[in-house]
Amino acid sequence: MKPKLMVHMANQIADFFAAYPHEEAVAGVADHLKKFWEPRMMRQLHEYIAQGGEGLHALVLEAAQKN
């Protein structure tokens, strides 16, 4: 998928969980990614983060470390 779209989708998830206390928000994003993103999408996300993760919501960056 286009990186821009991937970032948009990941950030939308973070926008939802951002309303929660920080720990719950990170866990929420991590759990959502694990439950609904197919492994190749997760691989793309991790590779994108490894290259700097430009534009990703801070919650996504933190959550990705848990998956």
Added chain:
Amino acid sequence: MPLLQETDYGTPLSVINTLVTLEIDGQPVTVPAGTSVMRAAVEAGIGIPKLCATDSVKAFGSCRLCLVEIDGKRGTPASCTTTVEPGMHVRTQTPKLAKLRRGVMELYISDHPLDCLTCSANGDCELQDMAGAVGLREVRYGYAGENHLSAPKDESNPYFTFEASKCIVCSRCVRACEEVQGTFALTIQGRGFESKVSAGGKPFLDSECVSCGACVQACPTATLNEKSVIQMGVPERSVITTCAYCGVGCTFKAELQGDQVVRMVPHKDGKANHGHSCVKGRFAIGYATHKDRILNPMIRAKISDPWREVSWEDAISHAASEFKRIQAKYGRDSVGGITSSRCTNEETYLVQKMIRAAFGNNNVDTCARVCHSPTGYGLKATFGTSAGTQDFDSVEEADVMMVIGANPTDAHPVFASQMKRRLREGAKLIIVDPRRIDLVETPHVKADYHLALQPGANVAVINALAHVIVTEGLAAEDDIKERCDAKAFELWRTFIVQEKNSPESLESVTGIPAAEIRGAARLYATGGNAAIYYGLGVTEHSQGSTMVMGMANLAMLTGNLGRRGVGVNPLRGQNNVQGACDMGSFPHEFSGYRHVSDDSTRKMLEQDWHVALDGEPGLRIPNMLDAAVDGTFKGLYVQGEDIVQSDPNTKHVTAGLEAMECVVVQDLFLNETANYAHVFLPGSSFLEKDGTFTNAERRIGRVRKAIAPMAGLEDWQATMALSNALGYPMNYTHPSEIMDEIARLTPTFAGVTYQKLDELGSVQWPCNEEAPEGTPIMHIGKFASGKGKFMLTEFVPTDERSTARFPLILTTGRILSQYNVGAQTARTPNNIWHSEDVLEIHPSDAENRGIRDGDLVSLASRSGDIALPAKISERMQPGVVYTTFHHAMTGANVVTTEFSDWATNCPEYKVTAVQVQLAKKTSEWQQRYGEMRRQNTRILEDDAVMAHGD
């Protein structure tokens, strides 16, 4: 079975609980208080002659044929309008009554054509029956006097005629239009001898009539009669089945002569429709035998090649070898499939099983992805179950209805009639919709509030409503304390009371005056039983799942759950979209909404299916297309879906399909997706197979085979053959065996069997040991998950915003006469009402652009552009335009974008920034696609290449 003649009890069932015992013709009868004498007699097996009475409408007492004598009462009262009393002695047959009835019949027949032998209703005419029942032997009056025998015939409606010369002015049609359908299109015009049934003084086609068929069904003569009956004669056998159109799931009697369907008649025992129907289910059946049906399997090497007809064996073998080749070359996860919401539960279950077991991955998805996937996510997060909470009949006890992002009179017309009935009884109505839908103001119904919000502001509105209820002390605190998770509620309360969520703060976002939101919130919270009904205007947004949670929060906040008259009710789009979801069609869930990572469920399935299963989620439809463009997804099996027409951003969809090496489409027709397919497997219509559909109220109803599959195989048999060819054996001999497996492996379906469905008619899941006859109302006493969970619903504006380049917002939707991608309805005379998609635009937006009604306009977004005719409409608010996606060559989804719901990837169909301008010709895409379509639908026939349909 032979033709099923349902008993007509003459008047509706009384709902009073107390019983009354009386005597009719010396026979003791016990019935509920409030029952008419006529109905009591019928229940005792005693028929009383009648003409103006039928049990779908209230007693009218006009025909004077159902007279009886009652001891102690003067005269001869009409049995339809006389209610039973304890100890009453009724006589239905006396010399006096016989004389009176014969006199009445003589008068009727004196103004009726005596053409029984050539009449289309011969053998199915109550007037004829009554003449026999009363022993009419002569008509003394002759035909010399004034009569109605030359009254004109109205044949304007494509499905039925109105033959006024045969009308006895019993008013059954008028009352059915009012009481059953709620449209009030018919009336009795004139007085005395001049009285006649009129569709507002216009031909039926030009009137307010919505062609639901209620009048035709109510008519006791040939006055209102189906054209198919006129053409073919009366049917000889019935098959009870479930409609294949919307999520209401009406029960129908398919009435046939041999293997020819004469007509579809709504079944009175249908628990979703109670004998009512709409124009689609009742009449739009011609697609099933349309010349466009493809009846032979076909293959081709490249999508630009013409199709070549082959045997089932060759097609299946080719498809299987291609999938195996692709997996060997690109990996196990390079293929997947899409199940159909138009197919049966058994078929969707089998497709997802084949993908998980034979493909060995979880790359399975379904069209719920683009409609109600947020419903599943949002309701599971809050209530613990991915389904609506009520049965349809629950609306009979609703005091307040909040209809959000749904247009029931168009998309769920039979349930809309039930809603309107309750509204006419006095229930209050709140509508949340950018458009002025029909329910805002329709005969005898007027919304108390129409919150005409800006598209994309749903969550802001639901938060504002909740804010008012909490801050004004209207919350059901005791109920919340007892039933909901306290910690989650406190967190939510702290969030919702913030000033940012007040109607005043959100006014600029919602576009709704704060006072209106406050009024609506107070009505919802304090007006008695309050029920939410919602549709795709909720789910098809970037915050679709958040909005579903917001509505669930609102219901929990006000204690509107766990009893009749309340609840959160999704109005599902397609006939089996609930079932497709239930059956494990999502890439992250097995049947019964159990996540693929759940070890115990997976192990149980592995043992039963004798195969190892993947514990990681698979790709959703948009993810599959993205992966195809990326080069990692190469093969797709699509059963009964048309993603090229229905899914967003058409150019992206077709780019994904073009990047694949094997696309297998199984459908009734060469749909738009088939233009990109390499294998075509002919599908079977709902008339040609056995199975079950599950409607929006979780009701599992039987689909029964009325005729043999025209292409030789039922859809489940084709899937089974493909699975066997792939190397994963399936050996079912009947869909009932598939249902037995579903029940064995899915706790919510544990008690479902075909035998039970035959006995009860239908059941609503959960159906198991705790609820052996099903569960009409969910969450009574406690939630499925134990405690209800309030979820935080921060409003996040969509990134799709109007700009100087694209200053308008487009929303897309449906209309009454067409269904989804039009594959079925666009191949019927329903096109007379809607032959093309049009763009509805507000007069001021049109005037600013110099657009007049009917002008061809271009509709452009950042995704693409199309051209279509404009329809100037004050139903729209300024700045918002609307169109449908029913016709392939319009290409409405060329314009929609890749943006989607954050949780489920449900497309954001309801918000696309667009520009509208006058156009001189169709768009480049439309021209190019038209040419490609002509090329890609060619079929080799007898060594010649024929464009399909030539």
